[in-house]
Amino acid sequence: MNQKIPATVITGFLGAGKTTMIRNLLTNAGGRKIALIINEFGDLGVDGDVLKGCGAENCSEDDIIELTNGCICCTVADDFIPTMTKLLEREQRPDHIVIETSGLALPQPLVAAFNWPDIRTQVTVDGVVTVVDSAAVAAGRFADDHDAVEAARSEDESLDHESPIEELFEDQLTCADLIVLNKTDLIDVAGLGRVRDEVASRTQRKPVMIEAKNGEVPAGILLGLGIGTEGDLANRKSHHELEHEDGTPHDHDEFDSFVVELGPVADPAGFVGALKSIISAHDVLRLKGFVDVAGKPMRLQLQAVGSRIDHYFDRPWGSGEARTTRLVVIGLHEMDQGAVRAAIEALV
Ligand SMILES: Nc1nc2c(ncn2[C@@H]2O[C@H](COP(=O)(O)OP(=O)(O)OP(=O)(O)O)[C@@H](O)[C@H]2O)c(=O)[nH]1
Structure with missing residues (x-):
């Protein structure tokens, strides 16, 4: 065997x-x-x-x-x-x-x-x-x-x-x-x-x-x-x-996630600083994704764990690849999704 x-x-x-x-x-x-x-x-x-x-x-x-x-x-x-x-x-x-x-x-x-x-x-x-x-x-x-x-x-x-x-x-x-x-x-x-x-x-x-x-x-x-x-x-x-020894299936209702899609970011340092405040204000657990920085050939990768944010240019945008800023936001179910989304969208 x-x-x-x-x-x-x-x-x-x-x-x-x-x-x-x-x-x-x-x-x-x-x-x-x-x-x-x-x-x-x-x-x-x-x-x-x-x-x-x-x-x-x-x-x-x-x-x-x-x-x-x-x-x-x-x-x-x-x-x-x-x-x-x-x-x-x-x-x-x-x-x-x-x-x-x-x-x-x-x-x-x-x-x-x-x-x-x-x-x-x-x-x-x-x-x-x-x-x-x-x-x-x-x-x-x-x-x-x-x-x-x-x-x-x-x-x-x-x-x-x-x-x-x-x-x-x-x-x-x-x-x-x-x-x-x-x-x-x-x-x-x-x-x-x-x-x-x-x-x-x-x-x-x-x-x-x-x-x-x-x-x-x-x-x-x-x-x-x-x-x-x-x-x-x-x-x-x-x-x-x-x-639940009877086998009742569990779920993840306590957590939610959504994606925010934005246009190009002109000032990445300012963007990251403002995100930090939004994350703290709304107790966002995790935020990650990629940022289109205006005028830069490289893609910015962004990784936030609580309000600690790492960001670095990870690779050039591909020739056929659509340049876009896309971030996934994860929090507890009670996180005010609408407010978090609006606050992030207001940054560009
Ligand atoms: N300072 C520091 N940062 C770290 C260390 N390990 C990972 N990180 C950073 O923590 C962030 C999250 O790391 P990931 O490896 O994406 O974590 P993950 O567990 O895969 O995250 P999820 O898939 O979202 O659950 C990234 O910004 C990493 O660079 C470490 O030992 N020290």
Whole structure:
């Protein structure tokens, strides 16, 4: 019988550094042929674009498959399984499969899919790697005010959840075989110690934790964990699975995303500064995309995680490519979409 192909699931909250880590992995994968399955929340395909642009020989554009019909955990049957089946039918099978979940995905249903009959005989989960934004943990982003949550629940009995961000953060940690504490460049040693403690306190399991900056983790550490995670799901139940043992499907109603499309931006520094204020004022969780800077041959890539914004010219606009500014905005459901959109549109 053929050996099973190992598949690594990379999860972690919005903006933790999953795509950055995978990009780094592709450049140091030591000749392994890697197939990538990428899933994003928000229909703009930024991650796929970033990864296809890295030109790694061991992972061509054909080997990068984007799943864009919502979070991978909700589309397992309709999207993930057929994609996997097609991938396994290819003449040239990959040595390793890497799956990047959306920042809002629960890894558990995805890992469970590896127990489906057609998949189980051919692929196994090498390990689940959860990437953590250490700076965001240090800033208390995942530690919600429990009193406030309790007060909201007592006013509205239909609220059966803790804070959705906190819950998801814990679910992603609970499923981990390896936790990467990323963005260590943004905090000091004492802060990192507190982040370790905080992360450890959020899961009953004791997965290995390593530290990284810019997702720089050697391929030899990320790949080849050899866990077979699909056989150990009983120890990794999500909040939703624990609360709804009858199998009620979960959803992502607590989060929303939309795309803003704009004309050329004349003053990129001013644009970024103003975006920062909008993000803070409306508690936008994640904003990313590409900007058409007037008069520049290069495309500006923009990545905001909370109000931290990175931006750089990543590549020239293609000759047949329409120059446009497109940004995907992700926030909690209660974010005032109309106000955020209007504020961004008013910037050009
Ligand atoms: N300072 C710093 N920035 C980082 C580090 N790792 C990633 N980033 C930046 O954080 C931003 C988000 O990184 P991504 O790799 O796109 O994060 P992601 O987890 O793939 O994000 P989603 O797909 O939206 O969930 C980018 O601007 C990265 O350059 C790090 O270690 N330090």
